[in-house]
Amino acid sequence: MTTVALERSSAFARLDNRRVEILTLSPEMKGRDRERELQEAGTLDRKVKIRNLWQDLTTWSDRKLRRMIGTVDPDPSAVDDVLNRSGRDWTELREDSEGHLLQVDRYHDRGHLLVIDRQDMKKRGRRGGRRITLFGRDQKVIAQWPTARDFYHAWLDVVIGTKPSYLICDSAFVGNFIHEYRRDNVILSQVIHSHFVDDVAGDHLDELSGDKFGMLRHLDAFDVVAILTNGQREDMSKLDLAARSMKTISNLTENLHGDPTAPRPRGQGAMIARLDPIKRIEDAVLAVSKVEVVRSGRVSLDIFGEGDERPVLEELIAENRLQSNVVLHGHTPGAKNAFLTSSFSLLTSHSEGQALVVAESMSAGCIPICYDIDYRPAEVIDHGINGFIVPNGDVDTLSGTIAHFLSMPENEVRQMRAKAIERAADFFEEAVIRRWGSDLAEQAFTSIAQLKDARAELISASIDSDGISIRVGLSGLGGVIPDDVFVSWKSRKSHFYGRVRAVLTGDMITADIPLSRIVRITAEYVDFSVDLVVGRGFCRVRIAGDSDSIVNRSDRLKLYSTKYGNLSGTFTRADLTSTS
Incomplete structure (x- = not known):
């Protein structure tokens, strides 16, 4: 992800002659000249600047710091929370007996107290509640924030203006x-x-x-x-x-300038991946072991990457006597250049956000052989034309495809390499940055609607074995007509969330939620809201209502009104009896 962000930022700067800043929040970045390091390594364009929150705050004058606007009334007694300074480091910490962080003090480069980030405001000694306080050189409070989010936003307001x-x-x-x-x-x-x-x-x-x-x-x-x-x-x-x-909008890949006619050992394979279970590298190792010609040394696989699975993979390689065929190279800078001398590459992950390594392989003229996974090598590869797609998790077919590739006539392989290089061009920086430019140009700097007074009142809700039918009245929109309206739901403990589009008629919305959309939320609570989309603005409000407006006809989910008067539901477990 970081590499992609750096490459995209540099491409913006090069192609559009545009100033680009990369903003970072990590305290560990303070004092590190990563900009110079990356530029000297050729990873970052000279017009791209790296800016760090803590580097700014620890070097800014009081006049500049006062541009940070707090979101709560300042409490001057916050200075009493300062920790005894144990050394000359710019950070002091306070933790509880179990090592949980309770407070961080940061110091200006000139030595005076800069920030107290206290994270036990509800009860001292126990995490809960937060107050971030910014001080001037006189040790008086400049501004305060109750959350890190508000603190970061204040810095962004200064940076962006x-x-x-x-x-x-x-x-x-x-x-x-x-x-x-x-x-x-x-x-x-x-x-x-x-x-x-x-x-x-x-x-x-x-x-x-x-x-x-x-x-x-x-x-x-x-x-x-x-x-x-x-x-x-x-x-x-x-x-x-x-x-x-x-x-x-695809991530971009470097043009490796592959030569489809360059001689390469047909049996030389390459793989770039973390040694992590989600990458299923053991499938690649087993596929190589199943290729009959492995015994004659005609097929080999170089794996570039590091991770916790290394001991498992080393054992698997040894069990199959593949030490001379499969090599774990670990993390290797410039590993993608191995594609220029390799004949094929493998991708065996459970899933990928985008298999960028496939485009890199194709750019080098190295033929990718990939599982048909989300999301989705098949969008890049035309099977048999510029690469191969193998059924997900099918090691035998993966092995058979490698063997088939090894037996193909050289002229056919050269054609595949040329087609792969041609397809990879769709992911080079000019094409990707052009798409970014097009999509950003469609956006307008229009005012963002603020629906702070919006309310959603339950008119009726009924639930049966098929689903939920709901009617809700809207108010407080100030005459604004939403572009889109949804009824959404969220589980309280797990990560279930969904929504359905609602029909808006006047100031009332109606929606039907199929029970099949939410039945996997079991044995916990689910809360319902209305989502309003107005131009660039977005607002979510809980649905208020009482139990008299609810009709329950389902033994899976019971709707009810919470003690705060909002619409929620509770699921019942089929394996529980009335006495359990």
């Missing part, structure tokens, strides 16, 4: 809170680099990825959501996760 800007987020972690950073002068984009569901090997699309859950539930808050493949975008569209923001 009022100038029209495009902000592209690559991190799922940051995406979980950056969706709330809505400014009229900022076109906000999110890139989804990996699978959006939790069980990538399963058939269900309803339990979303836990590390993306906050972001995936708020996709309409982004102006552009970049999905790497059409397949994933189509699956996300089936769940109505976004009304209008999703675009298919």
Whole structure:
């Protein structure tokens, strides 16, 4: 992900002669001249600048720091929380007896206290409640924030200011809170680099990825959501996760300038992947072991990458006596260049957000042989023309395909290499940046609707064995007519979320939720809301209502009104008896 972000930023700078800043939040980046390191390594264009939150704060003057606007009234007593300084390091920590972080103090480069981030505001000594306090050189409070999100947003406001800007987020972690950073002068984009569901090997699309859950539930808050493949975008569209923001924009790959006529050992294979269970590298090893010609040394596989599966793979290689055929090279800078001298590559993952390594292999003229997985080598490869697609998890067919490739006439292989290089050009930087430019140019810096007074009142809700029928009245929209309206639901403990499009008639909406959409949320609670999309604006409000408006005719899910007067549901487990 980081490599892709660096390459895209450099491509923007080169092709559009545009200034690009990469914004980072990590305290570990403070004081590191990563910009110079990456430029000297040829990874970062000279017009791209890396900017770090903590590098800014620890070097800014008080005048610049005062541009950070707090979101709560400052409490001057916060200075009393300062920890005893144990050394000359810029950070002091306080933890509980189990090692949980309770407080972080940060110091300015000139030595005075800069920030106290206290994370036990509800009860001292126990995590809960937060207060981030920014101090000036006089040790008086400049501003305070109750969340890291608000603190980060304040820094972004200083960095971006009022100038029209495009902000592209690559991190799922940051995406979980950056969706709330809505400014009229900022076109906000999110890139989804990996699978959006939790069980990538399963058939269900309803339990979303836990590390993306906050972001995936708020996709309409982004102006552009970049999905790497059409397949994933189509699956996300089936769940109505976004009304209008999703675009298919591939990651870019380097042009390796492969030569289709260059001689290569036909049996030389290459694979670039983390040594992780999700990559199923053991399948590649077993496939090589099944190729009959392995005994004559005509097939070999170089694997580049590191991870926890190394001991398991080393044992598997030894068991099959493949030490001279399969080599684990570990993490190797410039590993993709191995594709230039290899004849074929393998991809055996459970899933990929986008199998960029396939395009890299094709760019080098190295023929990819890939499992038919999400998301989706088959969108890149024309089977038998520029690569091969193998049924997912079928080691025998994978092995047979390698053997078939080894037996192909040389003129046919050269044609495949030429076709692979031709197809890879669709993922080179000019094509990908042109798509980014087109999709960003469609966005307008219009005012973002703020529906702070919006309310949703339950008129009626009935549930039977087929599903839920619901009617809700809307108010507080100030005469604004939403572009799209949905009824959404979210489980409280797990990562289930979904929604259905509602029909708006006047100030009332109606929607039908098939029970099949939510029955996998078992033995816990689910909360219902109304999602409103207005231009660039997005608003979610809980559905308020009392139990008199609810009719329950299902033994799977019971709707009820919470103690706060909102619509929720509780699932019953079929294996529980009345006495258990």
